[in-house]
Amino acid sequence: xxxxRGIAVVIGLIALWQAVVSVTGVPEFILPPPLDVAHALxxxxxxxxxxxxxxxxxxxxxxxxxxxxxxxTALAMAAWRPARDxxxxxxxxxxxxxxxxxxxxxxxxxxxxxxxKIAMATLIIYFPVASAFFDxxxxxxxxxxxxxxxxxxxxxxxxxxxxxxxxxxxxxxxLRVGVAVAPIGAVVGEWIGASAGLGHLMLHAKARTDTPxxxxxxxxxxxxxxxxxLAADRVLxxxxxxxxESNPADD
Amino acid sequence: xxxKNGAAAPPIPAFTVPPLGIRVHAAGFDFGxxxxxxxxxxxxxxxxxxxxxxxxxxxxxxxxxxxxxLVDPWxxxxxxxxxxxxxxxxxxxxxxxxxxxxxLSALDNVLLGARLRRxxxxxxxxxxxxxxxxxxxxxxxxxxxPAALSGGQRQRVALARTLFEARPLVxxxxxxxxxxxxxxxxxxxxxxxxxxxxxxxxxxxxxxxxLRLADRLYVMAGxxxxxxDPVVLPGAPPRDVSGAGLAxxxxxxxxxxxxxxxxAA
Numbered sequence: 001x002x003x004x005r006g007i008a009v010v011i012g013l014i015a016l017w018q019a020v021v022s023v024t025g026v027p028e029f030i031l032p033p034p035l036d037v038a039h040a041l042x043x044x045x046x047x048x049x050x051x052x053x054x055x056x057x058x059x060x061x062x063x064x065x066x067x068x069x070x071x072x073t074a075l076a077m078a079a080w081r082p083a084r085d086x087x088x089x090x091x092x093x094x095x096x097x098x099x100x101x102x103x104x105x106x107x108x109x110x111x112x113x114x115x116x117k118i119a120m121a122t123l124i125i126y127f128p129v130a131s132a133f134f135d136x137x138x139x140x141x142x143x144x145x146x147x148x149x150x151x152x153x154x155x156x157x158x159x160x161x162x163x164x165x166x167x168x169x170x171x172x173x174x175l176r177v178g179v180a181v182a183p184i185g186a187v188v189g190e191w192i193g194a195s196a197g198l199g200h201l202m203l204h205a206k207a208r209t210d211t212p213x214x215x216x217x218x219x220x221x222x223x224x225x226x227x228x229x230l231a232a233d234r235v236l237x238x239x240x241x242x243x244x245e246s247n248p249a250d251d
Numbered sequence: 252x253x254x255k256n257g258a259a260a261p262p263i264p265a266f267t268v269p270p271l272g273i274r275v276h277a278a279g280f281d282f283g284x285x286x287x288x289x290x291x292x293x294x295x296x297x298x299x300x301x302x303x304x305x306x307x308x309x310x311x312x313x314x315x316x317x318x319x320x321l322v323d324p325w326x327x328x329x330x331x332x333x334x335x336x337x338x339x340x341x342x343x344x345x346x347x348x349x350x351x352x353x354x355l356s357a358l359d360n361v362l363l364g365a366r367l368r369r370x371x372x373x374x375x376x377x378x379x380x381x382x383x384x385x386x387x388x389x390x391x392x393x394x395x396x397p398a399a400l401s402g403g404q405r406q407r408v409a410l411a412r413t414l415f416e417a418r419p420l421v422x423x424x425x426x427x428x429x430x431x432x433x434x435x436x437x438x439x440x441x442x443x444x445x446x447x448x449x450x451x452x453x454x455x456x457x458x459x460x461x462l463r464l465a466d467r468l469y470v471m472a473g474x475x476x477x478x479x480d481p482v483v484l485p486g487a488p489p490r491d492v493s494g495a496g497l498a499x500x501x502x503x504x505x506x507x508x509x510x511x512x513x514x515a516a
Contacts, residue, residue: 143350146321150344151416153367161366165354242354242396 032212037219040212047201052220054197058114058186059228062121063179069122070129070174074167078137079159091130099123100188107193117189117197124185125178132177136170137163169243172236179232183225265386265445270298271341271419272333273318273450279325280313287313288476289325293469295420297333300443300451300488302461305471306508311454312424314471318452319344319422343416347425349405351397351412357384358393361412383411386445403434410438414445421446423453427460439463443489458504462497464488470507479507 014034020026021033028036041048073091077084102123106116140163148158190199198217205213272295279289287310295301305311316322318330319342330338351360361380362372370376384393387407397405406426413421426442427435443464455461461468462484470479482500484490490497 141350143346143348144352146316146319147344147346147350147363148367149321150319150342150422151364151367152340157367157369161363162352165352168354240354242398 029209029211032215036212037215040210040216041219044213044216048198048216048220051196051198051201051217052224054114055183055186055190055199055221056224058117058121058189058197059182059224061114062118062185063125063182065118066122066125066178066182067129067175070126070178071133071171073126073130074133074137074171075159075164077134078163079156088134091127095127095131099185103188103192106189112193112195116192117186117194120189121182121185124181128177128181129171129174132174133167133171136167139170140166168240172240172243175236176229176233179228180225182228183221187221264448265383265414266417266448268417268419268449270448271450272297273338273420273452274331274333275318276329276331277325278314278317278328278330280310280317280322281325286475288471291476291478293478293481295450295452296467297450298448299466300446300449300453300464302465302468303452303454303471304456304458304461304468304504304508305476307456309471309473310476311456311471315422315424315452315454318342318420338420341418342420342422343413343418345409345413345421345423345426347428349397349402349409351405351408353397356394356396357389357400357408357411360397360408361415363412364416380411380415383414384408386414387411387441401434403430403438406430406434406438407441410442410445419450421449421451423451425455426453428455428457435460440489458501458508459492461504462500463490463492468504470504472508472510 017031018034021031032040073087077087099120103116103120106119110116110119137159144162144166145158148162153161186197187199190197191203194200198221202214202217205211205217274294276292278291280287281289291314303311303314313322317324317328318338320339332338332341351357352363355363358377358380359366361384362376365372365376372380381390381393384390387410389404389407389411392400392404392408397408400408406429409426413423423442427438430438439460453461453464465484465488467484468482470482471477472479482504484500485496492501
């Protein structure tokens with residue numbers, strides 16, 4: 001059912017798009033009709049695929065780095081008081097910095113290849129993962145902690161056996177946000193300076209007023225984002241299947 | 252291991268720890284300057300079940316947590332064990348919430364203490380956990396997650412986990428309060444049977460529950476709270492609460508509790 005609804009929404013949006021083009025008679029270089037974009041998708045398939053692979057690699061590597069760093073930071077802050085006292089204000093303050101403003105500097109430092117985009121994606125994923133996971137780690141039900149204390153558990157064991165697993169649903173929400181924003185980081189990085197990737201392809205096509213190709217790249221980005229999100233959501237749900245509230249009616 | 256043939260009954264005691272008596276001396280605690288209770292002296296006789304009755308907010312739970320070592324008492328408070336040893340590491344704790352970890356099966360929840368102490372959980376320990384779950388009537392539910400169990404079943408797992416700890420002092424904070432009447436009745440009987448021989452301190456606000464289970468009960472009332480004289484109940488728990496003598500006792504307890512509330516107000 002959800003599948004059919006999704007397809008219906010996509011068809012509806014394409015119909016609306018076509019209707020806007022037909023009714024307003026907007027020129028092709030502003031808003032190309034869906035069929036032209038479909039044509040661009042097919043005609044430029046291998047070109048688009050090549051750039052898409054780059055962008056996907058940036059997103060996935062960035063997601064892995066940002067996720068791991070975020071998890072490690074949250075664990076360090078939960079396990080070791082000084083880490084928390086020093087890192088927490090830094091993390092809170094750094095959330096206020098617009099990460100995108102760092103993009104030109106990252107390009108300056110890391111060059112035009114994959115690394116500045118991976119750094120961008122890493123940064124943008126790091127904060128939601130670290131803060132969501134740390135929040136989960138410090139919101140352990142105090143009853144569990146009391147019980148563990150009467151059982152004679154050490155701090156490290158409590159962290160590993162109780163606080164960490166009970167924070168997994170929070171980590172899953174952080175990772176969901178992360179996977180949703182990761183493509184933004186990669187594409188913004190590509191806009192600032194790149195020699196490959198879908199963001200780069202879009203700018204390149206814009207310079208040549210090849211609007212259908214811009215739209216083709218955009219659609220590909222949207223599909224990549226949705227597929228990554230759905231895949232991550234599926235894995236995460238399975239990983240915390242005991243957490244009933246997050247999936248009341250799974251399958 | 253004796254537990255291996257446990258399923259074959261006649262009942263092997265679920266609780267086999269040597270009894271331990273506790274003497275609490277001058278226990279005091281304050282919340283933000285106002286003493287919640289002070290100078291409480293009482294004794295938990297070895298192997299006996301003591302109920303602590305009192306209106307909500309009087310400090311019963313705090314007193315229990317103080318004995319459990321979960322809050323720091325006033326200086327001068329002292330807890331002595333009948334064998335002269337320290338109390339730390341010799342209590343098991345059972346709360347109103349079952350406190351089962353939702354990601355662990357019933358069996359793994361019973362084994363939690365062993366895991367947290369980095370003790371082996373296979374072999375004898377696993378065998379004993381299975382046997383205890385069978386004793387609380389959940390032999391078929393070893394692999395079930397807490398979410399798949401009813402409230403009564405979850406509290407049964409919590410009881411099995413408490414028994415698995417095999418600690419001489421069992422502290423219970425309204426463990427049956429969240430259950431429906433029939434389930435509560437069944438669990439009271441089960442707990443009385445399986446915890447036979449343990450020294451139990453059981454906090455409750457239900458006079459019937461106290462009359463059914465306790466060897467001895469205290470009423471805690473007032474601000475700062477004091478303990479009344481111990482009420483010693485005859486006969487072995489779990490008692491039949493329809494017995495004529497207990498109805499009179501119940502009325503007495505209710506009036507004691509009502510006095511305590513008036514005093515506190």
